[in-house]
Amino acid sequence: MTKVAIIGSGPCGLSMLRAFQQAEVKGKKIPEITCYEKQDTWGGLWNYNWRTGTDQYGDTVHNSMYRYLWSNGPKECLEFADYSFDEHFGKPIPSFPPREVLRDYILGRVERSDVKKYVKFNTTVEYVEASGEGFNLMARNKKNNTYENNYFDKVIVANGHFSVPFVPEYEGMDSFPGRIMHSHDFRDAEEFRDKNVVILGSSYSAEDVSLQCYKYGAKTVTIGYRNNPMGFNWPEGMKEVHYLDRIDGNKALFKDGTVQEMDVLILCSGYLHHFPFLEEDLKLKTHNRLYPPSLYKGVVWENNNNLFYLGMQDQFHTFNMFDAQAWFVRDVILNKINLPSSEKISQDIDKWVKREESLEDPYQMIDFQTDYCVDLVKDTDYPKIDFELIKKHFYDWEHDKEDNILTYRDKSFSSPVTGSVGPSHHTTWLKAMDDSMKTYLSTK
Numbered sequence: 001m002t003k004v005a006i007i008g009s010g011p012c013g014l015s016m017l018r019a020f021q022q023a024e025v026k027g028k029k030i031p032e033i034t035c036y037e038k039q040d041t042w043g044g045l046w047n048y049n050w051r052t053g054t055d056q057y058g059d060t061v062h063n064s065m066y067r068y069l070w071s072n073g074p075k076e077c078l079e080f081a082d083y084s085f086d087e088h089f090g091k092p093i094p095s096f097p098p099r100e101v102l103r104d105y106i107l108g109r110v111e112r113s114d115v116k117k118y119v120k121f122n123t124t125v126e127y128v129e130a131s132g133e134g135f136n137l138m139a140r141n142k143k144n145n146t147y148e149n150n151y152f153d154k155v156i157v158a159n160g161h162f163s164v165p166f167v168p169e170y171e172g173m174d175s176f177p178g179r180i181m182h183s184h185d186f187r188d189a190e191e192f193r194d195k196n197v198v199i200l201g202s203s204y205s206a207e208d209v210s211l212q213c214y215k216y217g218a219k220t221v222t223i224g225y226r227n228n229p230m231g232f233n234w235p236e237g238m239k240e241v242h243y244l245d246r247i248d249g250n251k252a253l254f255k256d257g258t259v260q261e262m263d264v265l266i267l268c269s270g271y272l273h274h275f276p277f278l279e280e281d282l283k284l285k286t287h288n289r290l291y292p293p294s295l296y297k298g299v300v301w302e303n304n305n306n307l308f309y310l311g312m313q314d315q316f317h318t319f320n321m322f323d324a325q326a327w328f329v330r331d332v333i334l335n336k337i338n339l340p341s342s343e344k345i346s347q348d349i350d351k352w353v354k355r356e357e358s359l360e361d362p363y364q365m366i367d368f369q370t371d372y373c374v375d376l377v378k379d380t381d382y383p384k385i386d387f388e389l390i391k392k393h394f395y396d397w398e399h400d401k402e403d404n405i406l407t408y409r410d411k412s413f414s415s416p417v418t419g420s421v422g423p424s425h426h427t428t429w430l431k432a433m434d435d436s437m438k439t440y441l442s443t444k
């Protein structure tokens with residue numbers, strides 16, 4: 001029987017498990033599956049963990065999420081086609097839930113699917129090498145500190161790419177008397193109440209960590225962008241300036257002449273695609289982009305078609321895109337989808353990469369990734385979902401953010417699965433200090 005390894009049980013790994021389970025429900029014979037997960041539970045980044053650095057077994061902490069993290073896009077844009085929010089919660093809920101609520105939703109689908117039996121928790125994949133048509137895989141059970149070696153015909157890499165921080169260096173860091181950290185280690189904005197916070201970056205972490213600090217009472221928040229500013233209408237107490245030049249004592253000196261006193265420097269400088277467990281020839285080498293090269297349909301490793309990657313793209317679409325990828329990979333493994341010649345594979349990759357490199361604004365990027373999702377699902381039996389509506393929601397969301405970065409999370413969107421519209425939340429995002437699921441779902 002074909003043996004398949006899945007590395008990681010975050011949203012991508014879970015989509016993969018669900019895809020196989022759904023084939024089995026329809027009477028298909030599925031391969032022998034082993035899913036390795038280094039944490040003691042599934043859900044990937046959606047598990048909050050107070051720890052930073054290493055865990056109790058000396059393994060790196062995967063988590064990059066923090067307290068008070070709310071969805072930064074409408075939940076309707078990431079809804080599973082085969083498991084709606086209405087089905088999970090038994091009623092429509094507002095459009096921008098906090099982390100715990102989204103985690104509950106992601107896990108709800110797999111908990112009802114009898115797939116936990118495939119997952120080996122507390123087990124880190126340490127090494128994978130190609131061998132014959134398949135792969136040798138070595139994994140460590142962290143609790144017992146024992147190793148296992150297995151042979152697999154197919155390997156699916158789903159370890160995420162927002163966990164290993166990219167940490168730049170600036171002059172003066174060594175002698176700065178305050179705290180320097182990467183957003184990967186950011187856990188609780190309360191820590192920075194009444195502090196002068198400087199944030200580097202101009203993407204989603206920079207935006208959200210800044211807003212968190214503002215919301216929970218930082219004295220000032222100064223964001224240093226490198227290439228392009230985010231350009232939102234920041235509230236009083238927040239500003240965006242151009243690029244950090246150096247640090248002198250407790251002062252941040254920016255290239256546009258701004259001098260800012262700071263107590264803490266938070267590097268929202270992104271993450272590395274990091275695969276220390278893969279042999280060199282199998283490693284995807286890319287920065288965070290919408291179409292990493294060498295992956296046919298964004299998932300099949302060009303140089304060895306028995307290796308697959310899930311979720312390695314920069315992401316507008318998330319959970320339903322991961323599903324689309326998982327369904328596609330499943331059907332390649334089950335021989336329902338036949339791969340074309342290596343020449344055609346290469347041409348197809350080139351076509352997408354060229355288009356990606358010509359994209360000029362977020363709206364074109366949304367179009368691009370939506371087209372990618374539509375292209376993937378057309379060859380599978382992934383249930384119908386209205387990607388055109390999702391695209392329109394993303395457009396509106398972009399406009400909402402441009403209109404008011406403090407209120408965009410108070411808007412409502414309609415479900416591409418059930419059509420129901422998210423009700424208004426009882427408290428606006430800016431005033432909602434308690435992000436627990438209990439409070440969020442209450443109707444007070």
Ligand SMILES: Cc1cc2nc3c(=O)[nH]c(=O)nc-3n(C[C@H](O)[C@H](O)[C@H](O)COP(=O)(O)OP(=O)(O)OC[C@H]3O[C@@H](n4cnc5c(N)ncnc54)[C@H](O)[C@@H]3O)c2cc1C
Nearest residue numbers: 008010011012038044045071072124125159160162311318
């Ligand atoms: C701060 C932050 C906020 C985000 N907020 C949102 C949001 O609001 N909405 C949204 O849609 N997306 C958000 N994302 C994007 C997020 O990446 C995806 O939602 C999703 O978690 C990606 O799933 P994944 O399975 O690819 O990766 P992950 O969630 O990272 O899961 C990977 C899994 O692989 C395991 N693993 C890693 N290495 C190994 C190994 N060697 N052996 C065994 N197991 C291993 C990890 O423990 C983990 O469980 C956010 C990301 C970050 C960093």
Ligand SMILES: NC(=O)c1ccc[n+]([C@@H]2O[C@H](COP(=O)([O-])OP(=O)(O)OC[C@H]3O[C@@H](n4cnc5c(N)ncnc54)[C@H](OP(=O)(O)O)[C@@H]3O)[C@@H](O)[C@H]2O)c1
Nearest residue numbers: 070071072168201202203204205208226227268269270288
């Ligand atoms: N739910 C939420 O609210 C939430 C919150 C945080 C993050 N997220 C998610 O987390 C994921 C990762 O986002 P991310 O922002 O961490 O990574 P990212 O999107 O890859 O962005 C990395 C940023 O780092 C900047 N950068 C890199 N080196 C720098 C340097 N030396 N100095 C200054 N800036 C530098 C880049 O700037 P250039 O553009 O100049 O290269 C870019 O703005 C995304 O999927 C996002 O949706 C979600």
